[in-house]
Amino acid sequence: MSIKERMSGNEAVAYAMKQVEPDVMAAFPITPSTEIPQYFSKYLADGQVDTEFIAVESEHSAMSACMGAAASGARATTATSSAGLAYMWEILYVVSASRLPVVMAVVNRALSGPININNDHSDTMGARDSGWIQLYSESNQEAYDNYIQAYSIAEATRLPVMVCQDGFITSHGVSNIELLEDEVVKSFVGTYEPDNYMLKENSPMMAGPFATIPYYMEIKRAQAEAMNTSYNSIENIAKEFAKISGRGCSFFEEFMMEDADCAIVILSSSAGTAKEAVKSLRQEGKRVGLIKLRVFRPFPGKIIADTLKNIKTISVMDKAESFSGMGGPLYSDIKNALYETDEKPSIINYIYGLGGRDIKVEDFISIFNDMLNGTDTKDTYRYIGVRDKRDE
């Protein structure tokens, strides 16, 4: 029996954390993720969860403590945002290379320069090459569902997983949610029994060697291989989760994609706004649809290309600038995936929502109308919602 509740995305993740009951949680305060350790500390203070909480003195130490705990054989987790994730950067790579199944809740917030506390995806997009699996969540419900599945994925693949949701939009926005019962969650994640760990009786373990030229490359290749073969685990775990919850998709959600001529590809909460635009245009008989990615790392390139290849025009929405001169990170990967198809749809890139800039249903309608009316497909690298001289 699911439990109907109303809570914010931060509380939903903290609640999932309580239900999973990891052995170690280490965290440092940062807006907007800091409510997660706050809720969790209160659960601890009220004796509702049996976890060692470390109130570390920085995010660098939070990720380091997770590494130490995971190598010791514990389930370890943390939560962070923006500069906190940036401060962990060095250790993100060490954790993934050490093949430790750390689970991290990320509440996406713009990276500083200038400082800004609102949502975009520059923090996790910057970490996209760190060897972590990345799941993105549209709602508090998806953040909750993804966070529970993250443990199973991490432990099956021996890769760390970050579960992302949009700062303030879903992290603080309160909405309806269906929670699973504690026993259902506990039985879904099971008990963690690694083969080797530092506290294993009579079996010492070494972690984090100095790997010289004859060894380093093989270690990196093995890591890439783990990522390349993680698709099956992600898909199977999503299917198992659907059985207990009746919810979810494996890699991406297809919204009104049947017979669509034009589509938007997007991550996280803005998918909800864009879906309203799709529904309204569909009522006018326009053949438009939407793909919302759940899994960004590993990138589900082959299947997404298969889904998108017959679309005439695609607009890829990036809530992060990559300063490549060629568009945002999601756009680059979608374009890369579609290069192998014979059909080669036209692909436009929109950079939107940086630093919390709002995007509205009307914005998505205008993006769709541009595509439907035969937009200039050579002008592929665009901004939406930004003031510039051309608007004056």
Add this chain to the structure above:
Amino acid sequence: MIYKFKDELEKKERFVGGHRLCAGCGAGIAVRGVLRALDEGDKAVISNATSCLEVSSFMYPYTSYEDSYIHSAFANAAATCSGSVAAYESMKKKGKISGNFKFITIGGDGGTYDIGFQALSGAMERNTDMVYVCYDNEAYMNTGIQRSSSTPRFADATTSPTGSQSYGKVQNKKDLTEIIASHNVPYVAQTTFMGNFKDLHNKAHKAHYTDGACFLNILSPCPRGWGYEASKLPELCKKAVDTCVWPLYEIENGVWKINYIPKEKLPVEEFLSMQSRFSHMFKAGNEWMIEDAQAYVDMKWDKLLKKANIN
């Protein structure tokens, strides 16, 4: 407990030979001594900051350690160990593991006084049940003898070189032992390699078997960085102590105790003159440098005597 050096050396080594540390290096001696002070049967998890020690003792696929060991990065050894301690406490409570584990974090002075200082301070403030061991060789030796905040004034280091306009490092050495003592942790001690290693052994044993955060600062000379013959290591350590450049003391529950007061406090030159990093101090016209160094040692020693209530 009566300390017998011979018996201690007959114990099974926990830090074994075959590592790549230099002859005459203090790091390996410090680690051997600290691990030897663990009671037989107790297991250990060693967390090590990036350092000469790390790259020399755990070069894939070889290890010098009989116990579990983790290296993550330069700045985070104390935080990594904090995670292991939390895992141990949590898993032990839940009955997932058995055995008695001790947690030891090891860093050089760069990884302890400087880049690892924040993580160290955090772990000490949380009174994490670990022993943090600094093998202090007074510069970034692994990267090529760059000055650290532990490098003493006047030392010739590669980022504080002597020259026509420079007399070496300008600043005095950071007093980390005192800073850690100000965290009010249960046990803090300073030691080095003296005679039969009794001082180091007793302090390490006390640190291992005191609940809460403990800190050992071990002066661990580096032949390449300091410029001495490998065979002179014991004599150099003794001179550091007899000149009061590196006093042997401990702070147990806030009580300061000097463990060794030299019968005759030797002039600082006797320590400095053994090392090429200070050779410029002995050139004609540079007498003021020796006077300055002596005055600093005297001032620090007097303060220490007062803290230990010795008149």
